[in-house]
Amino acid sequence: MSKTILLSRVTINDVAAYAGVSIATVSRVINKTDPVAAKTAERVRAAILELDYTPHAAARGLASRKTKTLGLLLPDIIDPFLSILLRGIAACATENGYALLIYASQGQLKRDSVDFSLPLNEGNTDGLIVFTESLDEAELTRLHRRQFPMVLLHKSPPVGANIPCVTFENKEGARKLVEHLITAHNYRRIAFLAGPKGNEDSYWREMGYREALEIHGIPFDPALVAPGNFDDEVAGATVEQWLKEGMAFDAIFAADDNSATGTIAALRRAGKRIPEDVAVAGFDDVFLSHHLTPPLTTVRAPIEKSGQKAAEQLIQLIHTGQASSLTLLPTELVIRHSCGC
Amino acid sequence: MSKTILLSRVTINDVAAYAGVSIATVSRVINKTDPVAAKTAERVRAAILELDYTPHAAARGLASRKTKTLGLLLPDIIDPFLSILLRGIAACATENGYALLIYASQGQLKRDSVDFSLPLNEGNTDGLIVFTESLDEAELTRLHRRQFPMVLLHKSPPVGANIPCVTFENKEGARKLVEHLITAHNYRRIAFLAGPKGNEDSYWREMGYREALEIHGIPFDPALVAPGNFDDEVAGATVEQWLKEGMAFDAIFAADDNSATGTIAALRRAGKRIPEDVAVAGFDDVFLSHHLTPPLTTVRAPIEKSGQKAAEQLIQLIHTGQASSLTLLPTELVIRHSCGC
DNA sequence: ATGAAAGCGCTAACAG
DNA sequence: CTGTTAGCGCTTTCAT
Numbered sequence: 001m002s003k004t005i006l007l008s009r010v011t012i013n014d015v016a017a018y019a020g021v022s023i024a025t026v027s028r029v030i031n032k033t034d035p036v037a038a039k040t041a042e043r044v045r046a047a048i049l050e051l052d053y054t055p056h057a058a059a060r061g062l063a064s065r066k067t068k069t070l071g072l073l074l075p076d077i078i079d080p081f082l083s084i085l086l087r088g089i090a091a092c093a094t095e096n097g098y099a100l101l102i103y104a105s106q107g108q109l110k111r112d113s114v115d116f117s118l119p120l121n122e123g124n125t126d127g128l129i130v131f132t133e134s135l136d137e138a139e140l141t142r143l144h145r146r147q148f149p150m151v152l153l154h155k156s157p158p159v160g161a162n163i164p165c166v167t168f169e170n171k172e173g174a175r176k177l178v179e180h181l182i183t184a185h186n187y188r189r190i191a192f193l194a195g196p197k198g199n200e201d202s203y204w205r206e207m208g209y210r211e212a213l214e215i216h217g218i219p220f221d222p223a224l225v226a227p228g229n230f231d232d233e234v235a236g237a238t239v240e241q242w243l244k245e246g247m248a249f250d251a252i253f254a255a256d257d258n259s260a261t262g263t264i265a266a267l268r269r270a271g272k273r274i275p276e277d278v279a280v281a282g283f284d285d286v287f288l289s290h291h292l293t294p295p296l297t298t299v300r301a302p303i304e305k306s307g308q309k310a311a312e313q314l315i316q317l318i319h320t321g322q323a324s325s326l327t328l329l330p331t332e333l334v335i336r337h338s339c340g341c
Numbered sequence: 342m343s344k345t346i347l348l349s350r351v352t353i354n355d356v357a358a359y360a361g362v363s364i365a366t367v368s369r370v371i372n373k374t375d376p377v378a379a380k381t382a383e384r385v386r387a388a389i390l391e392l393d394y395t396p397h398a399a400a401r402g403l404a405s406r407k408t409k410t411l412g413l414l415l416p417d418i419i420d421p422f423l424s425i426l427l428r429g430i431a432a433c434a435t436e437n438g439y440a441l442l443i444y445a446s447q448g449q450l451k452r453d454s455v456d457f458s459l460p461l462n463e464g465n466t467d468g469l470i471v472f473t474e475s476l477d478e479a480e481l482t483r484l485h486r487r488q489f490p491m492v493l494l495h496k497s498p499p500v501g502a503n504i505p506c507v508t509f510e511n512k513e514g515a516r517k518l519v520e521h522l523i524t525a526h527n528y529r530r531i532a533f534l535a536g537p538k539g540n541e542d543s544y545w546r547e548m549g550y551r552e553a554l555e556i557h558g559i560p561f562d563p564a565l566v567a568p569g570n571f572d573d574e575v576a577g578a579t580v581e582q583w584l585k586e587g588m589a590f591d592a593i594f595a596a597d598d599n600s601a602t603g604t605i606a607a608l609r610r611a612g613k614r615i616p617e618d619v620a621v622a623g624f625d626d627v628f629l630s631h632h633l634t635p636p637l638t639t640v641r642a643p644i645e646k647s648g649q650k651a652a653e654q655l656i657q658l659i660h661t662g663q664a665s666s667l668t669l670l671p672t673e674l675v676i677r678h679s680c681g682c
Numbered sequence: 683a684t685g686a687a688a689g690c691g692c693t694a695a696c697a698g
Numbered sequence: 699c700t701g702t703t704a705g706c707g708c709t710t711t712c713a714t
Binding site for chain 2: 052057059060062076079104264293
């Protein structure tokens with residue numbers, strides 16, 4: 001009976017033998033790929049239950065050439081942003097019957113040695129979501145040549161490779177925010193705390209910042225741009241440095257809310273009032289933004305949606321071979337008090 | 342040459358043919374399982390490079406009976422806590438050459454139907470990390486009977502199943518915190534905002550709270566315990582309800598920092614001063630805790646470490662068949678200002 | 683040091 | 699409706 005201790009794996013053969021049918025029939029009732037007589041199916045189901053059988057995913061994948069899992073490649077950084085993104089991806093994947101295989105490459109993955117083998121590939125996933133810089137361009141191009149389904153998240157494709165991509169309207173969001181700083185509050189010395197080098201979200205946010213300045217005839221001052229690295233401590237250090245140098249500014253636009261948080265902390269340590277002495281604004285609108293003091297003026301980025309869209313596009317690509325080459329998610333200005341409002 | 346477009350998969354056979362050796366030899370140079378003559382190995386490596394060959398993970402898994410991936414089962418909630426936990430797990434996994442397969446069960450996974458197949462199992466992972474309530478006890482017991490390597494995160498094993506478990510010293514941390522509230526500030530009406538029903542971390546934090554009261558001869562008042570659900574909005578609503586009812590308290594101990602955040606917000610909306618009118622304390626010490634106003638007094642939980650330990654234990658279990666049945670990570674009181682200090 | 687061959691557990695024609 | 703059989707791509711004895 002069910003007390004039998006089965007240490008070796010129960011396979012489809014055991015089920016077939018137990019139910020007195022062929023393995024093909026067992027496969028059919030499991031996958032519902034072909035009609036099976038009701039009574040036979042019932043016997044098979046009983047056998048599965050009795051033997052406590054679970055199909056072997058790898059074997060299935062080998063035979064059917066599909067794994068029902070999505071791969072996600074991330075660089076190391078795991079922060080509030082990623083956590084929200086993950087929720088979007090995971091929800092969409094699960095909803096569509098896909099598992100999510102995540103690989104956090106510490107830094108960028110490159111094909112450096114011969115025995116290099118991409119941990120996520122055709123063998124264990126049906127497709128890949130590649131976040132920012134997690135994968136080397138050569139490798140990206142190679143996989144694409146192989147027709148391996150991929151979508152890029154917050155990163156544009158290498159030239160010549162038409163890989164679908166989903167990201168935010170970063171430039172517009174930043175421009176609107178900075179224009180608000182200029183027109184509503186008349187700030188003129190607005191500093192920008194950039195994100196990590198090479199990060200495209202940050203790049204476009206800076207472009208939006210510059211565009212706003214230009215529109216309003218404010219000359220761009222390179223001294224007013226410094227690294228914040230999407231990190232509260234790095235941002236804090238930069239702000240402290242500026243303060244020490246006696247740099248003049250009446251507002252700081254941080255490329256994300258983490259760096260805005262560090263900015264506020266540093267400003268406060270230096271005895272500055274926010275927004276009276278220096279206004280602060282961020283980007284993303286993550287959880288903590290409205291719990292800061294003062295509540296942070298920022299740009300809401302639909303992070304969860306961007307994850308969801310990426311998964312959606314990937315699944316569509318897997319099923320139909322087609323996906324939008326660019327999905328641009330709208331951003332929205334969120335005025336709170338740190339800007340002076 | 343390399344311009345050849347290969348649409349069909351390149352297999353070990355292609356490599357073997359190209360290098361003029363048998364597939365066994367190719368396998369050997371890839372896995373370094375047996376000595377291969379230097380010149381032969383060189384030819385094989387060249388072939389791999391030239392053909393752009395990547396081993397097929399599923400086939401490998403099937404043949405070798407190991408997948409080099411760890412599975413992580415999560416309930417739906419993806420919050421700052423999870424994000425930190427993930428970092429610990431992912432880092433340890435990657436470091437040891439394992440990929441991480443994540444499945445977010447919306448709610449608890451149960452074996453409800455026959456064609457139910459646990460998305461993460463012997464077929465695609467070498468072992469499983471099960472977080473809190475993500476997996477039904479029956480299924481847990483079943484997998485354990487099968488000797489499938491598992492470790493539980495923030496959840497104790499079903500009776501009779503000796504599954505390794507890693508969690509925090511929740512009770513001690515909570516007791517120390519509440520004792521601080523009592524002895525340093527002389528609060529007597531201390532409310533407790535509990536976590537989700539069934540959550541063991543929350544349960545032990547409540548036990549620590551009760552113990553502290555008892556030690557100091559303060560009678561336990563059930564009216565002072567209400568749900569916060571590890572969520573800022575739920576916590577805020579509860580606090581508002583208390584305020585409306587005219588409930589008397591001089592301090593609120595929230596079971597986690599999210600609910601402490603909501604508590605502070607609600608208190609402030611009601612015009613209460615913190616800590617003068619009501620003191621607040623949390624648990625976890627996540628990123629935002631020291632950016633709140635006032636900075637939050639809390640208990641630091643080594644979240645990243647708990648993820649790392651879980652992965653470590655699991656890998657050890659896979660390799661040696663042995664692991665500590667209980668890993669209890671110490672917590673530490675973090676006094677900031679929200680308690681009155 | 684290398685090759686031949688037998689599976690790993692399953693799906694998917696193809697028969698019947 | 700059901701069974702037989704040929705792989706899927708790889709690892710792993712067992713020979714040589």
